[in-house]
Amino acid sequence: MPFLLLVDPALRSANNGFVLTSAALVLMMTPALALFYAGFVRSRNVLNTMVMSFAAMGLVSVLWVLFGYSLAFSPGQGVWAPFIGGLQWAGLSNWSAPYGDGQLSQGAVAFFQLTFAIITPALISGAVVERMNFRAWLAFVLLWSSFVYLPLAHMVWGPGGFLGPEGLGALDFAGGLVVEMASGVGAAVTAAVVGRRRNYPAHNSPPHNVPFILLGAGLLWFGWFGFNGGSGLVAGNLASLACLTTNSAGAAAALGWMVIETLQRGKPTAVGVATGAVAGLVAITPAAGFVSPISALLIGFAAALVSNWALQLKNRSGLDDSLDVLPVHGVAGLLGIVLTGVFAVKAVNPAGADGLVAGHAAQLWIQLKAAGFTLLWVGVGTFVILQALRMVMPLRASESDERQGLDINAHGEEAYNTEFTV
Template identity: 50%
Template sequence: MQIDSGDTAWLLVSTALVLFMTPGLALFYGGMVRRKNVLSTLMHAFAALGVISLQWILFGYSLAFGRSHGGLIGGMDHLGLAGLTGVARGTVPALAFCAFQMMFAVITPALIAGAFAERMRFSAYLIFAVLWSTLVYDPVAHWVWAEEGWLFKMGALDFAGGTVVHLAAGISALVCAVVIGRRTGWPHERHQPHNLTMTLLGAGVLWFGWFGFNAGSALSSGGLASMALVDTHAAAAAGACGWVAVEWAQRRKPTALGAASGLVAGLVGITPAAGFVSPLAAVVIGFLAGAVCYAAVLLKERLRYDDSLDAFGVHGVGGLLGALLTGVFAQKALNEAGQDGLLAGNPGQLVPQLASIAAVGVYAGLVTLALLKLIDKVVGLRVPTPEEREGLDATEHGETGYAL
């Protein structure tokens, strides 16, 4: 198939947009921690940009999209991106597709970091990020997105990463929060966000970058990308409204943090469905994601696990809900590469959706648990309590975020 310059241009722009999401995530998370931990939190995202980019170039892409071995993992045929130069993937260069997918691989372990903010050793995080990307992200991406992947062949729909990125990261975040344990003093001591203006700015950057995340996944610049872009915006708007509406009714006050969290929940919810559902369905998905993720965040206080920045409550629950609702609202008439969902007369589509949720959730959770136990024995997962109280900016990085 001949390379199309318009499709290529859109994919290159989308790649830049998705890259911009990782600094956006750094701001979003950074504003929610205490000021003594702002740099350590930002470093989780920026370190992933460097370390996981190299992992992807060296062998990650090959494991995710190389020649399939039983539908479970790619081969070693593209180590160091060998064999991609001058080759087309559909109507775009293979290198452009590789770069676009790299940005997904980069942001996913950074999402997990929200669960253990303010208490994990930086060295442990770096080891975890590389091993998790290699043993969880790359195989799961192969299962769902590679043409020979076993979940792809089963018919599971995930347009832009509801299961691959958000569910896998969210389940892993929950395991991290439980294994690493609560922050010192939580929940009796209040751990107030130090800069919500930073968080709202980060949420805005995420909203902007998500157009590349979802609409770029069309791998073309035509009607499918247009629908995915509109669906993305509709779900973000509805997610903010859904979260704030429930919060307002429950707490009697609508909060800025709630609006920011809700729009991200809406974006997470629509991610697997963006190329398969109508804009009206996107509104429903986004609103439900905002409301349900708000309830999930409240649940952590009852169950008393310390998911510091709600990585599981937003990404795990939102990714699960979005994957399930994709099987409800999908319409083959909107995308020939998709399937009809429950409301279009095909309740059977819920089977591969549920299979993908179960397989990815269980696999990510078990591998994450094993990795955490191993890393704890080798370098230790958690900083000592005196260092935690002083703040990770000083003790882990020898810096301070603000010199006022």
């Protein structure tokens, strides 16, 4: 008798429904990110900034069906098994098969994981808005997703993965390595290779629409409950824990950033509150299902301090990471990976591990090694891809296009009709 028949159909339906709902929440995060990013840029680049995220949705979705899910989550072959899966599930031919112990279908898991694969390169776009050649961006998303993201996802979450439970033993509940550190490191390298905006830093413009930023951040916060809450793939206590820790860290970081800005400049800014919340949500991502709500508060406050410091350091360095992807996602993601090794306790999740506070310093060392490997993998891979692209096409828009704005030059449209004024 097939194992699937031994599973309660009602339980399987409930878990599938939970994962599909979580996937829809995470998919919404990419348009939310587009809105968040669009608020920061000048009005003549709003559409191009948003389309960079929407283009990632289209490209990665097609890639995922053709070969992405198979390479990331199917069993690999031979010596390559810890690093990349096979092509036996190409075309999502296994969509109706049971996943794991049969309580889910492969189709539900494939859709859920697709949303992570979409938002990761979309995050990178924030480092190169207002200047990257749109065709080069499309080619970059295709190559980076195929050669950097897919192997990393397999190494952390795939069967027999090099960094995951059957390999090094790193804990990454919802993407501290795979999404946050990967996007932060990829963003820093891409910003450095593409180069600064032509008017940076002499004429660094303020955000053109702060309400966009707040609305985008709020939608990201809402979607993060699918991002982290759904990563246990079961509708139960673990999902409840992940949602509680997610909200706790986001709230603590938003408050922490308000305090820091009040000390720095006498008043908290709306942009700062939004930035702090995102930093806290990033930091809790790898730890969400492994730590207590109290630990999540500490992780959130730490994220506000460390990401704010990293942002100041980035500004002094001269790196034109336009929308601070490295300090908010890369650094906060690294912090989350490290603090997972500090605060993780098996008492809240027996499938996890005990960290430093539970008397097991070895897990902290494992987390550090996984973070170091991710930094090298993504950094070198991103650099090689960009150099290869540079040989066949320009990476950035022309000077005249950049000065006039990328909306009209890349897409033939403008975000705001200024023909008629009151």
